[in-house]
Amino acid sequence: MPNDLVIRSITSSDLHRALAGAETLAMARAVALFVDRRWRELDFGAWDGLAPQSVPSDALALFWDDPDAYPPPGGESWSTLQSRVAEALTDLEDDGLAVTHGGAMRAAVSVVTGLDHRQVWAFDLPYGALLSLRIWSGDGQVGGQIIALRGKSVP
Numbered sequence: 248m249p250n251d252l253v254i255r256s257i258t259s260s261d262l263h264r265a266l267a268g269a270e271t272l273a274m275a276r277a278v279a280l281f282v283d284r285r286w287r288e289l290d291f292g293a294w295d296g297l298a299p300q301s302v303p304s305d306a307l308a309l310f311w312d313d314p315d316a317y318p319p320p321g322g323e324s325w326s327t328l329q330s331r332v333a334e335a336l337t338d339l340e341d342d343g344l345a346v347t348h349g350g351a352m353r354a355a356v357s358v359v360t361g362l363d364h365r366q367v368w369a370f371d372l373p374y375g376a377l378l379s380l381r382i383w384s385g386d387g388q389v390g391g392q393i394i395a396l397r398g399k400s401v402p
Contacts, residue, residue, distance in 0.1 A: 292320050337387075
């Protein structure tokens with residue numbers, strides 16, 4: 248992560264794979280750390296932890312085609328993920344950093360730009376990526392733009 252990046256606070260998913268890095272960053276930058284479950288990854292239900300090739304291909308194809316009509320068994324729909332991330336975005340502090348997961352990052356891009364679920368999967372979002380968004384909100388609406396996307400970053 249660039250040292251010249253202004254970060255006034257860090258908000259993290261409560262899942263360990265995000266929270267561990269968030270704790271390290273908060274300590275290194277001496278900023279407040281907030282934990283927020285709304286930044287969790289999409290709940291894949293019965294598919295959680297499975298490699299895509301382990302999921303029945305017909306069910307996976309239906310999910311990719313329409314993740315609202317065909318969410319993972321016992322899991323979360325795309326619109327549910329978008330709703331909770333949209334709510335979390337409105338609570339993010341100015342110059343705040345959210346340490347989260349790929350699905351939540353894509354949902355944030357969808358919420359602020361209006362891109363649909365197919366479009367947000369059209370760009371590479373590698374593990375450890377730094378996605379910068381300019382966000383504005385008002386009257387319960389969230390909008391914004393992508394201002395930077397950097398590949399894997401090391402604190």
